[in-house]
Amino acid sequence: MAAEDILKDLKNRKYKPVYLLHGEEPYYIDLVGSYVEHKLLSEAEKGFNQTVLYGKDTDVMTVLNAAKRYPMMADYQVVLVKEAQEMKWGKDDDDKKSINPLLNYLENPLPSTILVFCYKYGKFDKRKKTYKAIEKHGLVYESAPLYDSKIPGWIETFINEKGYKANQQATLMLSEYLGNDLSKIANELEKLMLNVAPGQEITLDLIHNNIGISKEYNVFELQTALGKKDVLKVNRIINYFEANPKANPIVLMLGNLNNYFSKVLAYHYIKDKSQQNLARELGVNPYFVKDYEMAARSYNYGKTMEIISYLREYDLKSKGVESTADDGALMKELMFKILH
DSSP states (O other), rough: OOHHHHHHHHTTOOOOSSSEEEOOOOHHHHHHHHHHHHHSSSSSHHHEEEEEEEGGGGGHHHHHHHSOOOOOSSSSSSEEEEEEGGSSOOOOOOOSSSSHHHHHHHHOTTTTTEEEEESBBOOOOOOOOOHHHHHHHEEEEEEEEEOOHHHHHHHHHHHHHHTTTOOOHHHHHHHHEEEEEEEHHHHHHHHTTTTTTTOOOOOHHHHHHHHOOOOSSHHHHHHHHHTTHHHHHHHHHHHHHOOTTTTTHHHHHHHHHHHHHHHHHHHHOSSSSHHHHHHHTTTTTTGGGHHHHHHHHHHHHHHHHHHHHHHHHHHHHTTTTTTOOOOOHHHHHHHHHHHH
């Protein structure tokens, strides 16, 4: 079941007695958890019937004491456990003589309680009896991270659902700059939409003006210039980065370049170099395949391996390992080694 389907059921008052929302992508866990916290009960009902707990500050017995209460002047009560990955869940063994109070409850949960565990940044152990009990008597949702190639489509859908439009170049730029952290992307898009009239198309110019990506001097233009071995443009961009270090931190640049050249290296390994297969194997939108083809012509396999080694070396240097040079000097040294 997708997060959208869970939200649809919640809106239609189709409730399960217990939910486990887990996985490496926190965005959808937070989305469902926020709806449970703010929308399931009316403001009048929340006073007596809603309990919000935090994993590191609670324990199993506190959760169970809350879950076993009956609602007051309402049909349901809500018990929401945020950051449940930090809670001590207790033993989960096969010793029939031992008593596991949490497992006992999960195998026979109160239908008038909606118990929700938000377990973020990792997967709950599916071998555990607690997992199997929730799966049998409630609902388990795993929030998996999206592949990089799926991010532009996710951005387009998010924008459209908010009543806006965006062209392909804009969604591709956003996905490349913001990465695959859906919470970060959603936050930046929400801020961007405050400056855009409903229904207006989100363009590259709007992104450059509102998200802080320079139109000419950004890490994606740097990648393109490196791919072409355009020495003049690379130096112009690096000089701009040096003059604007807060807008262009070296950590962001090195991370993006490592991702870029890792894909160039992967390109050299791929035998079927049709555009469709390259897009699938590299995990990129077909629109970007030509960039990697060009870069692979500029840097053979051996040079690409050397560049990746340089990127690791300068990542350490940027953190003060065997170097006292500032970020600007480090970037200039790195670009020279990549280009020559």
